[in-house]
Each structure stands twice: as structure tokens, then as C-alpha cells.
Amino acid sequence: MRAEITIRRAEPEDYAAVQAIYAMPRAQAGTLQLPFPSLDLWRQRMQAADPNAHLLMACAGDEVVGQLGLHVSANPRRRHVGELGMGVRDDWQGKGVGSALLAAAIDLADRWLQLRRLELQVYADNAAGIALYARHGFVEEGRHRDFAYRDGAFVDALSLARIRPG
Structure with missing residues (x-):
């Protein structure tokens, strides 16, 4: 049985949990x-x-189990764009935390912030992350070769984006 995940706005005192x-x-x-x-x-x-x-926090009861940042572009010509970054505690991955955070961010972007485009980068070997984003309407727009250095080797990343329907 999955615990109920609630989403709330981050507070400054959440720093230790993040x-x-x-x-x-x-x-x-x-x-x-x-x-x-x-x-x-x-x-x-x-x-x-x-x-x-x-900044959004995913909680199971009083326990913080995930965090998502939705950053709106400050450039006037890209004010319709939000960039996402997310982390989920290792012991809570695969339990709906990422999906709950992403759904809340999409709702905020679509219904409150007037964002037309959401974008992110995900490591090309992160099959679970790629599948999660695809379920929420994100599509691959490109590949960044040797995007980052991780654990002694360079890794590729994919650029994904979602355009608000309608």
C-alpha cells in the first residue's frame, strides 16, 4: 500500500530535508x-x-520525501517558459512521489502561471525518469552528448519539453 503523498510549498526551514x-x-x-x-x-x-x-515539497505525513523546483524565465521573451528540476529520496523512488510533484507543477504552470512551455534535462540512462516525464506529456527534443561528469565518466542527457495543450 502506498502512503498518501501531499504537495506543499517549500519553506526556508526545509533546507535540512532537501x-x-x-x-x-x-x-x-x-x-x-x-x-x-x-x-x-x-x-x-x-x-x-x-x-x-x-519550490514544491512532497510529504508522506510530516516527512519530506521529494522536492521540485519550477523556475520561470526572467527574460521577457521567455516568460512563457518554466524549467523543472526534481529529486526524490532513494527510499521513496518508484512510489508515486515524482508523479505527484510533476502533476502539481504542471497544474501550477498551466492554471496559475500562464506558462506555455515546460522544459528539463534528464540523463539518457534514467529510464524511469524518462518514462515518468513521457506519462506527463513531455517529449524528447534533443540529446546533449557528454552533458555532465558523473561517477568518473561523462554521461549524455536528453532535453524534454511539454507544450501546454490548446
Whole structure:
């Protein structure tokens, strides 16, 4: 049985929970985060007031199990675009956390922020992530060869995007 996942806005005091997510090996491997994330760095990130950043937290009860950032472009010609980044705790992957975060972000983008386009990068070897994004309407737009250095080797990433229907 899956626990109920609730989504809420991030608060500055969530920094330790977010740092704990990105300290986990699988969550870290799926992002651009480095090993040994600094608690102080996450404190600063979470306390920075950026009106173009919408940070969402996935919770199972009182426990933070995932985080998503939706960053709206500050460029006036790209104000219709949001970029997504997400991390889910290793022990909660495959349990609907990513899907709940993504659904909430899409709802926010479509119904409240007037965003037409959502975009993201995902490592080409992240089959579960690619499938998750496809289920939510994202399509591949290109491949970035040697996009990032991870665990001693260069890895490719795919650019995915979703255009709001209608």
C-alpha cells in the first residue's frame, strides 16, 4: 500500500530535508548535485527569495520525501517558459512521489502561471525518469552528448519539453 503523498510549498526551514534528499546516492546520481552537500549551502538556497522560483515539497505525513523546483524565465521573451528540476529520496523512488510533484507543477504552470512551455534535462540512462516525464506529456527534443561528469565518466542527457495543450 502506498502512503498518501501531499504537495506543499517549500519553506526556508526545509533546507535540512532537501540536503538529505541530495545526499542520497540515487537522488544525487540523477541530478547535477555533488556528493557531500553542504547544509549551509542548502540553507542559503532555501532562504533566498526568488520570485521566479516555485519550490514544491512532497510529504508522506510530516516527512519530506521529494522536492521540485519550477523556475520561470526572467527574460521577457521567455516568460512563457518554466524549467523543472526534481529529486526524490532513494527510499521513496518508484512510489508515486515524482508523479505527484510533476502533476502539481504542471497544474501550477498551466492554471496559475500562464506558462506555455515546460522544459528539463534528464540523463539518457534514467529510464524511469524518462518514462515518468513521457506519462506527463513531455517529449524528447534533443540529446546533449557528454552533458555532465558523473561517477568518473561523462554521461549524455536528453532535453524534454511539454507544450501546454490548446
